[in-house]
Amino acid sequence: MTIAIQDFSYAYPDGDWALRDLNLHIEQGEFLSIMGANGAGKSTLCLALNGIVPQATGGRIRGNVTVNELNTKRHPVATFSKQVGIVFQNPDSQLFSVSVEAEVAFGLENLGTPRDEMQERVDWALDLLKIEPLRYRSPSQLSGGERQRLAIASVLAMAPQILVLDEPSSNLDPSGKVELLTALHDLKNSAGLTIVMAEHDSELIAELSDRIAVLEDGRLARLEAPESLFSDVAGMHALGLGVPQVSEVAACLNQEHGTDLSLIRYQDAYQSMKHLN
Amino acid sequence: MAEIETQNVSFSYSEAGDVLRSVSLQIRRGEFVALIGQNGSGKTTLAKHLLGLLRPREGKVVIQGDDIRSKAVGEIARRVGYVFQNPDHQIFSATTREEIAYGPQNLQLQEAEIVDRTKHAMDRFNLTAHSERQPATLSHGIRRKVALASIYAMDPRIWILDEPTGGLDWRSTQETMALLHELNEAGKTIVLITHDMQIVAEHTERCIVMSEGQVVAHEATRTVMERSETLGITPPQAWKLGSALDLHPPPLTVEAFCRNYGEKLAAGRGISVGRS
Amino acid sequence: MSVAPDFYLAGPSWLHAADPRAKLLLLVLTVVLLLVFQNLWVMLAAWLLMLIVHRSAGVPKERIVFLLRALLPVTILMPLIWVIFYPAGEVIISIGFIDIHGESLAEGLTVALRIQAMTFAIFALLFTTDTDTLMQGLVRLKMPYSWGLMLSLALRYVPNFANSYSSVQQAQQARGLEYESTRGLKRVREMMPVLVPMIIGSFRSSEQMAIALEARGFGAPGVQRTYLNVIHMRAMDWAIVTVGLLAAVALLVLNIVYGFGSDLISIFP
Numbered sequence: 001m002t003i004a005i006q007d008f009s010y011a012y013p014d015g016d017w018a019l020r021d022l023n024l025h026i027e028q029g030e031f032l033s034i035m036g037a038n039g040a041g042k043s044t045l046c047l048a049l050n051g052i053v054p055q056a057t058g059g060r061i062r063g064n065v066t067v068n069e070l071n072t073k074r075h076p077v078a079t080f081s082k083q084v085g086i087v088f089q090n091p092d093s094q095l096f097s098v099s100v101e102a103e104v105a106f107g108l109e110n111l112g113t114p115r116d117e118m119q120e121r122v123d124w125a126l127d128l129l130k131i132e133p134l135r136y137r138s139p140s141q142l143s144g145g146e147r148q149r150l151a152i153a154s155v156l157a158m159a160p161q162i163l164v165l166d167e168p169s170s171n172l173d174p175s176g177k178v179e180l181l182t183a184l185h186d187l188k189n190s191a192g193l194t195i196v197m198a199e200h201d202s203e204l205i206a207e208l209s210d211r212i213a214v215l216e217d218g219r220l221a222r223l224e225a226p227e228s229l230f231s232d233v234a235g236m237h238a239l240g241l242g243v244p245q246v247s248e249v250a251a252c253l254n255q256e257h258g259t260d261l262s263l264i265r266y267q268d269a270y271q272s273m274k275h276l277n
Numbered sequence: 278m279a280e281i282e283t284q285n286v287s288f289s290y291s292e293a294g295d296v297l298r299s300v301s302l303q304i305r306r307g308e309f310v311a312l313i314g315q316n317g318s319g320k321t322t323l324a325k326h327l328l329g330l331l332r333p334r335e336g337k338v339v340i341q342g343d344d345i346r347s348k349a350v351g352e353i354a355r356r357v358g359y360v361f362q363n364p365d366h367q368i369f370s371a372t373t374r375e376e377i378a379y380g381p382q383n384l385q386l387q388e389a390e391i392v393d394r395t396k397h398a399m400d401r402f403n404l405t406a407h408s409e410r411q412p413a414t415l416s417h418g419i420r421r422k423v424a425l426a427s428i429y430a431m432d433p434r435i436w437i438l439d440e441p442t443g444g445l446d447w448r449s450t451q452e453t454m455a456l457l458h459e460l461n462e463a464g465k466t467i468v469l470i471t472h473d474m475q476i477v478a479e480h481t482e483r484c485i486v487m488s489e490g491q492v493v494a495h496e497a498t499r500t501v502m503e504r505s506e507t508l509g510i511t512p513p514q515a516w517k518l519g520s521a522l523d524l525h526p527p528p529l530t531v532e533a534f535c536r537n538y539g540e541k542l543a544a545g546r547g548i549s550v551g552r553s
Numbered sequence: 554m555s556v557a558p559d560f561y562l563a564g565p566s567w568l569h570a571a572d573p574r575a576k577l578l579l580l581v582l583t584v585v586l587l588l589v590f591q592n593l594w595v596m597l598a599a600w601l602l603m604l605i606v607h608r609s610a611g612v613p614k615e616r617i618v619f620l621l622r623a624l625l626p627v628t629i630l631m632p633l634i635w636v637i638f639y640p641a642g643e644v645i646i647s648i649g650f651i652d653i654h655g656e657s658l659a660e661g662l663t664v665a666l667r668i669q670a671m672t673f674a675i676f677a678l679l680f681t682t683d684t685d686t687l688m689q690g691l692v693r694l695k696m697p698y699s700w701g702l703m704l705s706l707a708l709r710y711v712p713n714f715a716n717s718y719s720s721v722q723q724a725q726q727a728r729g730l731e732y733e734s735t736r737g738l739k740r741v742r743e744m745m746p747v748l749v750p751m752i753i754g755s756f757r758s759s760e761q762m763a764i765a766l767e768a769r770g771f772g773a774p775g776v777q778r779t780y781l782n783v784i785h786m787r788a789m790d791w792a793i794v795t796v797g798l799l800a801a802v803a804l805l806v807l808n809i810v811y812g813f814g815s816d817l818i819s820i821f822p
Contacts, residue, residue, distance in 0.1 A: 037446040038418045047764070056767055078773030086768045089444075092713060093761035094768075096706060098561070098683050105781040110770035112777050122781065140712065144316060158770065170444035173316045173472050174511055200446055203514070242447030245475060245514035245531060252535035257542055266514050270521050276542065330723050350726040359727040365757070366717075367724040369749035379746070383729025413753050427728060 001028045001083075001161045001194065003049060007063035009218075010044060010053055018044045020218040022063070026162070026196060031188050033205040034198040036215035037240040042198035043089075045215065046166045049196065050084035051077045067162070082111065085155035089167040091147035095139045100131060100150055103139060107158040125157035128190075129183055145176030149183055156187075163187065165197045169204055177204065184208055203244045206230060206264040214239060230264045278342050279303035280466050281327060281435060286336035288322060296322045298490040299336065306434075309457070309467045311477040311498065313510065314487035320470050323487065324437050327468070329353045340435070355384055358433035362440045364424035365413075373415075374399065374408045376423055380431040398430040418449055425456065436460055437468045442476065454480050475513040478502060478529040486510065499529060560676065561683040568610035568681045572790040573690030576678050579793065582801040583674045587667050589805065592814040593659045596666040603673035612680050620676060624669050631668070632661030659817055684708055689784055698778055702771075706762070714755070721750045 003026040010019045019041045026032055036042045047053040051072035054061045065072040067083055088094050097103040104125050108118045126132040129149040139147060148168055156163065165184075169177050181204060187193055188208060199205050205212060205226065212229050214222040216239055222229060229236065230247040246269040250261040259276070263269040281304040288297040296319050304310055314320045325331045326338050329350045338345050345353050361367065370376035377398050381391040399405045402422040407415060412423045421441075428436070438457070442450040454476060461467050471477060477484060477498060484501040486494035486508050494501050494508055505512045512520075515534045519527040524541065528534035563569070568576070587599060607617055635657040642656025678687070688701035722730075725746045734740040741748075766772070786794075807813035813821060 037448060039416050050768060052764055052767055056764060076774055077767045078770045078776070081768055081770040081773075086765075088761065088765055088768075090761065093758055094765035096702075096709065096762075096766070096769075098685055098705075098709070102685050102781065107769035109779050109781060110776070111773055112779050115779060115781065115783065118779065118781050154769070167444065174474075175315060200444065202447075237447070240446055240448035242450075246518060248531040249515055249518065249534050249538075252531055253538065253542075256535055257539040259542070266517060269514070269518055273518070273522055276545075325723070328727055330726060349731060351729045351731045354727055354729045361720070361724045361727070363720070365754055366721045366750055367728065367746075368753070369746050380728040383731070431728070 001068055001192075002026060003068075003084075003162065003194075004064075004066045005048075006066075008048065008065055009060075009062040010048060011060040012044075012057060013059045015059065017060075018218050019048065019215075022218075022220050024213060024220060024223070026194060028161075028194055029192055030210045031195045031197070031208050033209040033212045034196065034215060035200070035202075035205065035212055035241055036198075040215040041218040042215060043166050044218075046086060046164050046196070046198050048072065049162070049164050050080040050086060051075065052086075078111070081107070081160070082158060083160050084162045084164060085158055085160035086164045086166065087148075087151045087155050087168060089170050091139075091144070091151050091171070094151055094154075095147065098138055099135070100137050100139060100142075101126070101135045103150060104154045104157045107154060111158065121157045121159065125153040128156065128186070129153040143176065144172050145179035148172060148176065148180055152183060152187075161192065162194045162196065165195070165199075167198055167200065169199060169201050177201070180204075181207060200242075202230065202242050202247075203266075206244045206247075214241065226264050227262055231262050279339070280306035280308075280341060281468070282339040283323070283326065283333075284337050284339070286323070286326060286333040286338060288326065288331060288333050290322075296490050297326070297333070300490070300492055301336075302485060302492055302495055304466060304468065306466055307461070307464055308483060309461045309481050310469070310483045310485060311481040312468055312470045312485045312487070313472070313474075313477060315509070317489075318487040319490040320485075320487045321439060324359070324439065324468065324470055327435075327437060328357045328359045330359075351383060354380075354431065354433070356433055357435045357437060358428040358431055360425060360428050360436070360438040360441060362443060364417075364420040367424060367427070368412045368420060371411055372409050373404055373412045373423055376412050377404075377427045377430050380427050384431060394430045394432065398426040401429060402426040418445075421445070421449070425453075433465075435466045435468070437470070439470045440472065441469070442471065442473060450476070474511060475515075478513050478516060499526065502527070502529065560679040562612070562616070562680055563683075564611040564681065566610040566681065567789070568606070568677065570789070571681075571793055572784055572786050573678075573682050573687050574694060574784070574786065575790040575793045575797075576682060577690060577694070579797045580674055580678050582797055584671055586801060586804055587670055587674075589808055590814040591663065591817055592820055593663045593666075593817055594820055595814040596663045596670065599670045600666045600673070603670050603677065606677050607673060607680070610677065610681050612677075616680065620672060621669075624672060627668055628665045631665035632658055635661030635664070656817065663817065686782070686784060689780055689782075693784065699772075710758075713758070714751070717751050717754055718747065721747050721754075724750075 005022050005024040008019060008022040009017055011017045034042050034045060044053055048065050049067065054073065055077050061073065067080055070079065072080065095103055097106055101122060104122045105118055108121060126135060129152055131146060131149050131153060134142065134146060139150060142150060169180055172180060185208065188195060209226050212224060212226055213220060221239060230243040233243050233248055233251040236243050244264055246263040246266055250263040253259045253261055261272060263272060284301050286297055286300045287295055289295045300323060312320045312324060322331060326333060327340065329345050329348060340353065340356055368376060370379060374395055378391055378395045381394050399408055402425060404422060404426055407419060412420060441453050445453065457467050457469065469481060481498050484494065484496065484498050485492055486501060488509065494504060501508065502512045502516055515531050516527050516529065519534050522538065524537045528537055590596065604617065636653050639660065640654040640657050642654045644652045645655040646653045684705040688705050692698050692701050730746055732740065732743050734743060808815055
C-alpha cells in the first residue's frame with residue numbers, strides 16, 4: 001500500500017500554484033512528516049492525498065497522485081476515505097455528532113457499514129485512542145486533547161491504511177500535546193498504519209518521524225531522515241523553519257567547541273552527552 | 278505605582294465556581310512578563326479583566342493608577358492593547374488600510390494623525406503592498422500581521438497578547454518576538470500569554486503562573502523554571518538537558534547552554550575556552 | 554463553558570423512551586387539534602395537559618419556567634391586541650376610559666394559550682429526543698438524509714455561533730468599538746465590525762466542514778446509509794400511536810359533528 005505522487009502541481013481556482021512538480025513516494029508503514037512555512041503547501045498536500053484536491057476544490061492540476069494504484073482524479077472521494085483518513089487542524093470543523101460514540105460511528109454510517117461490524121470498529125477505535133470512558137459524553141465537554149483524539153478515532157474507525165494529520169498540535173496546550181504524542185506513538189506501533197503529519201512543532205516531529213519532507217513555496221525542498229535534516233540548523237533556518245532545541249545545542253557545541261554531536265531527541269541527547277564530561 | 282494592578286479579583290462565568298479566586302498582582306511599567314498556566318487556569322480570564330472586557334465580582338483592577346471599574350472598554354483600549362489569538366475575529370474591512378485605521382478612528386484622533394499612524398503601522402509590518410486589498414482574502418500569516426498592526430496603530434502603553442505564536446512557523450515566531458522586544462525597549466509593558474516554554478525562557482524576564490484561578494508563582498523566569506516540577510510546567514529542552522548535566526545555573530537559552538557546557542568541556546580537557 | 558448542543562436532557566421517562574416517530578405523530582396531531590379547537594376552556598385544558606406531559610417526562614421546573622418566561626411577552630400581547638383592535642362582546646371591566654370587552658379578551662387569551670400549548674408540545678419533543686435520534690426518525694419517515702444532517706449541524710453549531718459573536722465582539726471592543734445607537738438601521742451599521750467577521754467565519758467554517766464531511770465518506774454514491782443505534786417501534790410505541798390517533802379522531806368527530814369546542818365560550822353550543 002503506497003501513495004505515489006508524480007510531477008504533481010496544483011493551483012486553487014483564482015490562485016497561484018500551491019504545489020509545484022512534486023515527486024514523492026510514501027512507503028507503507030512509514031511515519032512521514034511534512035514541514036514548511038505557513039502557506040508553503042502543507043495543507044494542500046494533505047488534501048491531495050485523498051482526492052479532495054482536486055475534486056472538491058477545483059482549480060488546475062498537473063501530474064498524478066495515486067493511492068494504491070487508484071488515481072485521485074478519477075475516483076470519488078468517498079472511495080479514498082476508506083483508505084486515507086484525514087484529521088484536520090480545527091476539531092470544531094470536523095465533529096458532527098452529539099456524543100463521542102456517535103461521532104466515531106459517523107464515517108462508518110456514511111459508508112453503509114453493517115451494524116455489527118460498526119459496533120466492533122467503534123469499540124476498537126475508542127479503545128485504541130483511550131477515550132472509551134468518554135463514550136457517551138458530548139464533544140463540547142471534552143478538552144482540546146480529548147477532542148483531537150476523538151477526531152483521530154473517528155477517522156481510524158473507517159480503517160484506513162493511511163492516516164493524514166494536518167497540524168494536529170496547533171490548537172493544543174502542553175498536556176494535550178503529550179496526549180497526542182502518546183496516541184501517535186501507539187498508532188505508529190500498530191501493524192502497518194502509514195502516517196503522514198503536517199506540523200510546525202519540530203520536537204513532536206523528531207519524536208515520531210522516519211522521514212521529513214520540507215516544502216518551500218509548493219516545491220519539495222528537502223526529503224531526509226530527522227537526524228540528517230535537523231543537524232543542518234542553518235539550512236532549516238534559511239527555509240524559515242525551526243529545529244528541536246537539542247539540535248541547536250548540538251550545532252552550537254559542534255561549531256564552538258569542536259564536538260561531533262547529532263541530537264534530535266531529548267532522551268538521546270542526555271544519553272549521548274553524559275559521557276562527554 | 279504599578280502599571281497594572283489587581284486587588285483580590287474574583288470572577289466566575291456561572292454558578293459553576295470561580296474562575297479567578299482573589300487574584301492580586303502587580304506588574305511594573307516596562308516589564309516583559311509571561312502569563313502561563315494550563316487551559317482553564319484562568320489566565321485568559323485574568324487578561325480580559327485588564328482591558329475591562331470582564332468585570333470582577335469582587336476586587337478591583339487598577340491600570341496606571343486608575344481604577345478601571347467606571348471606565349468603558351473603549352476608553353481603557355487607549356492604554357491597553359489586546360491582541361487576540363485569532364485575527365479572523367476582528368478583520369472586517371474592505372481594505373487593509375481601513376482595517377488598520379479602525380482602531381485610531383475609534384480613539385477619535387485627528388484625521389492627519391490617523392493617516393500617519395496607519396501608514397507607520399503598515400510600513401512596520403510590510404503591509405504597504407497590500408494596502409488596498411481586502412484583508413480577509415489574504416493569507417493567514419498576513420492576516421495575523423494586520424491584526425498586530427491594527428493594535429500597533431493605537432499605540433497603547435500596555436500590550437497583552439494571547440498566544441500570538443500558536444500555529445505559526447519558526448520565522449514568523451521570531452519576527453513576532455522581535456516586535457515584542459522592540460516594543461519593550463520603547464518602554465511598553467508586555468504581558469504574553471503563551472504555552473511555548475522555549476519562548477518564555479528565551480524572551481521574558483518574569484513569569485506569572487496560574488493554576489485553578491490563582492497565581493501560584495510570580496517570579497523571575499529563571500526561578501519559575503527551577504520550580505517547574507512543582508508548578509506543573511515543562512521547561513524547554515536546553516534547560517532540562519542543562520539541569521540533567523549539572524550545569525549551574527541551568528541555561529535558559531541555547532547560547533547559554535553552549536557557553537556553560539563549553540566551559541565545562543574545556544575544563545575537563547584542561548584547556549582554556551575559546552574558539553580554535 | 555459550552556452550551557449543550559441541543560435542548561435534549563436525558564431521562565428515564567416514557568416520553569424519553571418513545572420512538573421519535575411516535576412522538577412526531579403525537580406532535581402533529583396535537584398541533585392540528587390546537588388549530589381546530591376554538592374554545593377558551595378547551596385551550597386551557599390543553600395547556601394544562603402540556604404541562605402535565607412535561608412533568609411526567611421529568612422536565613425540570615427550571616426549564617418549564619424558562620419557557621413560560623420566554624412566552625410571557627406573547628401571552629400578554631395577544632389579549633392586549635384583541636382587546637384594543639377587535640373589541641367584541643359585552644364590556645366586563647372599565648378601567649378609566651378603556652373598556653375591556655369580554656369576548657375579545659377571551660379570544661386573545663385563547664390565542665395566547667394556543668401559542669403556549671404549541672410551544673410546549675414542540676419542546677416536549679425537543680427536551681426528550683436527542684438530535685441524532687430525531688433525525689433518524691425523520692429519515693426513516695422518508696426525509697432525505699442530507700436535510701437531517703443540515704438540520705442537526707445547524708443545531709449543533711448554535712453554541713459555536715454564540716461563542717463567535719462573543720469573541721468577535723470582544724476583539725472589536727479592544728479596538729474601541731462602542732455602540733451609540735440602540736436600534737434601527739444605524740445600530741446595524743454599527744454592528745458591522747461584529748457581523749462581518751462572524752459571517753466570514755461562518756463561510757470559512759462551512760468550507761472546512763464540507764471538506765471534513767467528504768473525508769468521512771459523506772455522500773458516497775450508491776451507498777445505503779446505516780445507523781449504529783437503530784430506532785425500533787416497540788409495543789409501547791404502537792400503543793402510543795394508537796391511543797393518540799384514537800383520541801385525535803374522537804376529538805375531531807366531536808368537534809366537526811357535534812360542535813364540541815368550536816365556540817369561544819360555551820363548550821357545547
